[in-house]
Amino acid sequence: MKDPTNRLIHRTQTYWYSDGLAEIGFTTICLVLSAYFYGQATLAPESLLFRILDVGFLLILLVSGLVTRKLVGYMKIRLTYPRTGYVSYKQPSPAQWVASVALGIIISSASILLFYTRDNLDAYMPAISGILAGFVLMFFAYRSRVLRFLLLAILSILLGTGLSISGIGDMMGLSYYYGLMGLVLLFFGSFALRDYLMHTQPLEE
Amino acid sequence: LEHNHDGELRHLVEVDRLIHEPARLMIVAILSAVESAGFLYIQPEGN
Numbered sequence: 258m259k260d261p262t263n264r265l266i267h268r269t270q271t272y273w274y275s276d277g278l279a280e281i282g283f284t285t286i287c288l289v290l291s292a293y294f295y296g297q298a299t300l301a302p303e304s305l306l307f308r309i310l311d312v313g314f315l316l317i318l319l320v321s322g323l324v325t326r327k328l329v330g331y332m333k334i335r336l337t338y339p340r341t342g343y344v345s346y347k348q349p350s351p352a353q354w355v356a357s358v359a360l361g362i363i364i365s366s367a368s369i370l371l372f373y374t375r376d377n378l379d380a381y382m383p384a385i386s387g388i389l390a391g392f393v394l395m396f397f398a399y400r401s402r403v404l405r406f407l408l409l410a411i412l413s414i415l416l417g418t419g420l421s422i423s424g425i426g427d428m429m430g431l432s433y434y435y436g437l438m439g440l441v442l443l444f445f446g447s448f449a450l451r452d453y454l455m456h457t458q459p460l461e462e
Numbered sequence: 463l464e465h466n467h468d469g470e471l472r473h474l475v476e477v478d479r480l481i482h483e484p485a486r487l488m489i490v491a492i493l494s495a496v497e498s499a500g501f502l503y504i505q506p507e508g509n
Contacts, residue, residue: 262487262488262491265488265491265492266491266492266494266495269491269492269495269496269499270495270496272503338500338502339502341502341503342499342500342501342502342503342504342505343498343499343500343502343503344496344498344499344500344503345496345497345498345499346496346497347496347497348497460502
């Protein structure tokens with residue numbers, strides 16, 4: 258990575274993460290998931306709200322993902338682009354889209370199958386979530402060479418495993434896991450944003 | 463050694479001068495990694 262041309266290409270590829278807004282945006286999804294699992298843990302199974310939550314999981318996830326995307330886009334327009342410029346990334350090819358969707362379906366199906374066929378796995382749900390998210394973050398860190406993703410991966414694994422060991426329960430454990438991960442992401446994102454704002458200035462008219 | 467040296471020189475002669483002028487190379491490198499980039503992002507590299 259010493260070659261200046263390769264360094265420049267790498268810096269452009271990781272420009273999206275330079276301001277910490279991606280992590281701050283992802284906090285929203287984590288907090289929504291935390292609230293969702295808190296509802297699952299505390300509401301009576303026969304209540305209407307519990308049933309709505311049960312059926313609407315994918316919709317809640319989709320809407321929070323779309324809101325996060327809009328929010329991050331808006332903040333980039335206000336904060337990042339006037340300071341260090343606009344960059345748009347290449348859209349994944351149809352083959353990449355199909356591969357991503359297929360991988361998502363395989364992981365979700367395997368998780369659901371495990372969850373419903375092995376009763377004793379309930380207590381390990383926070384650990385499984387933490388480890389899965391940790392591996393995704395490690396892959397991110399490897400590809401982007403952004404160190405804070407590696408720290409986030411380690412924290413995710415420790416947090417998920419710790420909550421499982423504490424015996425707090427599956428749904429409440431997941432609620433705590435996503436809530437705490439959301440706060441960790443907010444902390445890391447805010448720190449990166451503060452650093453970015455300190456080292457850049459908006460373009461003067 | 464002599465042969466290798468000749469080979470390297472031949473490679474240098476084959477370099478596209480239109481692209482490999484440093485500022486242009488930097489701009490082409492940036493644009494190879496993205497769909498599009500604004501002038502403000504590219505400008506510091508071109509200076």
